[in-house]
Amino acid sequence: MKTTDIAVIGAGPAGLSCAVEAARAGAQVTVLDENLKPGGQLFKQIHKFFGSREHKAGIRGFRIGQQLLEETEKLGVEVLLDAAVYGIYEDRLIAYITDGKDHTIKAKKIVMATGASENALAFPGCTLPGVMGAGAAQTMINVNRVLPGQKIIMVGSGNVGLIVSYQLMQAGADVLALIEAAPKIGGYGVHAAKIRRAGVQIYTSTTIKEVLGEEKVEGVIAVNLDEKWQQVTGTEKHFNADTVCLAVGLSPLTELAWMAGCEFTFIPSLGGHVPIHDRNMETTLKGIYIAGDITGVEEASSAMEEGRLAGVACAESLEYYDENKALELKNQIWDRLDALRTGPFGEGRFTAKLKQLDARRQLA
Amino acid sequence: MRVLNHPILGDETRQFNATIIVDGKQIQAIEGEPIAAALLSAGIKKFRETQKNHKPRGIFCAIGRCTDCVMTVDGVPNVRTCITPVRDGMIISTQKGLGKWGIER
Ligand SMILES: Cc1cc2nc3c(=O)[nH]c(=O)nc-3n(C[C@H](O)[C@H](O)[C@H](O)COP(=O)(O)OP(=O)(O)OC[C@H]3O[C@@H](n4cnc5c(N)ncnc54)[C@H](O)[C@@H]3O)c2cc1C
Ligand code: FES
Numbered sequence: 314m315k316t317t318d319i320a321v322i323g324a325g326p327a328g329l330s331c332a333v334e335a336a337r338a339g340a341q342v343t344v345l346d347e348n349l350k351p352g353g354q355l356f357k358q359i360h361k362f363f364g365s366r367e368h369k370a371g372i373r374g375f376r377i378g379q380q381l382l383e384e385t386e387k388l389g390v391e392v393l394l395d396a397a398v399y400g401i402y403e404d405r406l407i408a409y410i411t412d413g414k415d416h417t418i419k420a421k422k423i424v425m426a427t428g429a430s431e432n433a434l435a436f437p438g439c440t441l442p443g444v445m446g447a448g449a450a451q452t453m454i455n456v457n458r459v460l461p462g463q464k465i466i467m468v469g470s471g472n473v474g475l476i477v478s479y480q481l482m483q484a485g486a487d488v489l490a491l492i493e494a495a496p497k498i499g500g501y502g503v504h505a506a507k508i509r510r511a512g513v514q515i516y517t518s519t520t521i522k523e524v525l526g527e528e529k530v531e532g533v534i535a536v537n538l539d540e541k542w543q544q545v546t547g548t549e550k551h552f553n554a555d556t557v558c559l560a561v562g563l564s565p566l567t568e569l570a571w572m573a574g575c576e577f578t579f580i581p582s583l584g585g586h587v588p589i590h591d592r593n594m595e596t597t598l599k600g601i602y603i604a605g606d607i608t609g610v611e612e613a614s615s616a617m618e619e620g621r622l623a624g625v626a627c628a629e630s631l632e633y634y635d636e637n638k639a640l641e642l643k644n645q646i647w648d649r650l651d652a653l654r655t656g657p658f659g660e661g662r663f664t665a666k667l668k669q670l671d672a673r674r675q676l677a
Numbered sequence: 678m679r680v681l682n683h684p685i686l687g688d689e690t691r692q693f694n695a696t697i698i699v700d701g702k703q704i705q706a707i708e709g710e711p712i713a714a715a716l717l718s719a720g721i722k723k724f725r726e727t728q729k730n731h732k733p734r735g736i737f738c739a740i741g742r743c744t745d746c747v748m749t750v751d752g753v754p755n756v757r758t759c760i761t762p763v764r765d766g767m768i769i770s771t772q773k774g775l776g777k778w779g780i781e782r
Pocket of ligand 1: 316322323324325328329345346347348349352353354355358361362379396397398399417426428429448451472473476566569573604605606607611613614615616625
């Protein structure tokens with residue numbers, strides 16, 4: 314049977330950063346990803362990243378992905394693609410499917426870095442072809458270079474909704490409007506200003522009443538919401554749209570963690586039920602770690618830091634680092650993570666993550 | 678519609694080097710791109726019909742998670758077209774319900 318020191322599930326920013334860090338310490342690392350291309354969410358992000366310089370701000374997402382991949386190659390990390398992990402069994406045995414066939418690999422440590430998936434929204438017509446996740450539209454335009462439609466309604470004004478709206482325009486689509494149920498815009502002011510300058514109207518306190526069409530989207534009726542989030546009759550607006558993109562949040566992809574038997578805690582601001590972990594990113598199961606959006610939805614920069622943390626911690630527990638060296642590295646990473654979780658957008662995440670770590674302490 | 682020119686990605690340089698047959702019609706495609714991308718570029722949005730109520734479905738997640746985009750490909754039903762790469766000569770059909778094995782002529 315195939316064996317390895319550390320098996321990392323997911324080749325997104327968290328998984329790749331973890332692999333790089335652990336391999337640098339001397340560990341044998343195998344990364345598994347179900348896609349044909351590694352990089353996770355980074356490969357559809359053609360915009361320059363926000364954040365600080367040490368978190369690669371100003372560099373476009375897909376380039377960060379390329380850099381990480383080059384590093385894994387240099388360090389001799391094994392990256393298995395078309396490898397969909399479907400189970401984690403006793404003694405850290407991982408089962409996965411490649412090319413339709415079953416395989417297993419046994420690891421001394423496992424890091425789950427499976428990311429998150431987009432949330433759906435229910436309204437009449439929500440299952441019509443043409444209603445899709447904003448990330449799906451982003452994959453189509455930026456990775457596959459195909460427009461999923463011409464006249465777009467974007468739902469949700471977080472950073473994903475704002476950025477994907479802009480990218481749809483860059484790809485040649487018309488964004489008819491961006492609608493947001495809350496009374497104010499969720500994402501960064503700079504991103505909102507950018508799409509407003511491009512002529513996109515942002516409607517707050519507004520939601521979708523209905524999507525029209527028999528075989529595909531042929532129009533959208535939006536409606537205002539009052540302070541109690543109830544639809545106000547008589548305020549309907551009709552849009553001649555052929556596509557509806559939903560940017561209404563992400564939920565951590567935690568199936569494998571549930572299956573393995575990790576304990577969870579419920580923190581809505583992190584995306585719902587999230588696995589409990591300690592300051593080493595280790596779950597309640599010994600030798601099983603998590604990193605990135607699976608631990609609670611944040612961003613690529615924090616996903617990379619959490620990945621590094623898990624990488625160092627795994628390397629330490631396999632004795633590739635002594636306690637002092639590992640502590641020094643981990644402290645540096647924690648300082649950077651704390652710095653990322655500040656400011657008007659980061660502070661909420663800081664408290665949420667504190668709660669998650671507290672849950673671990675309470676169990677102990 | 679294809680994105681042929683792009684302010685950041687530059688011009689499309691790949692060749693249309695594959696032909697796929699979708700419900701009997703020929704469509705130009707690019708070897709290795711997801712089947713769903715080829716279909717959307719040809720304006721096809723409905724990929725299947727649901728079993729009970731025959732409601733149309735298309736892509737939703739584009740990363741192989743939701744199974745909304747499944748079609749019958751080369752006689753195999755329930756293939757996720759958003760993550761299955763195009764090969765020249767593929768025969769694809771809109772899937773009705775749970776689908777049937779074998780190529781319908
Ligand atoms: C539109 C948009 C814009 C963004 N902009 C920014 C930005 O400017 N700055 C920023 O910091 N962040 C940004 N982010 C957020 C960032 O992309 C994510 O937080 C980050 O990608 C999370 O990294 P990850 O490694 O945890 O997960 P992912 O990148 O999602 O990677 C997870 C990987 O695991 C694989 N996987 C999952 N399950 C399995 C399985 N069972 N078997 C095998 N493989 C599996 C997946 O296929 C995927 O490749 C943006 C996100 C979006 C959607
Ligand atoms: S669109 Fe979701 S699996 Fe293909």
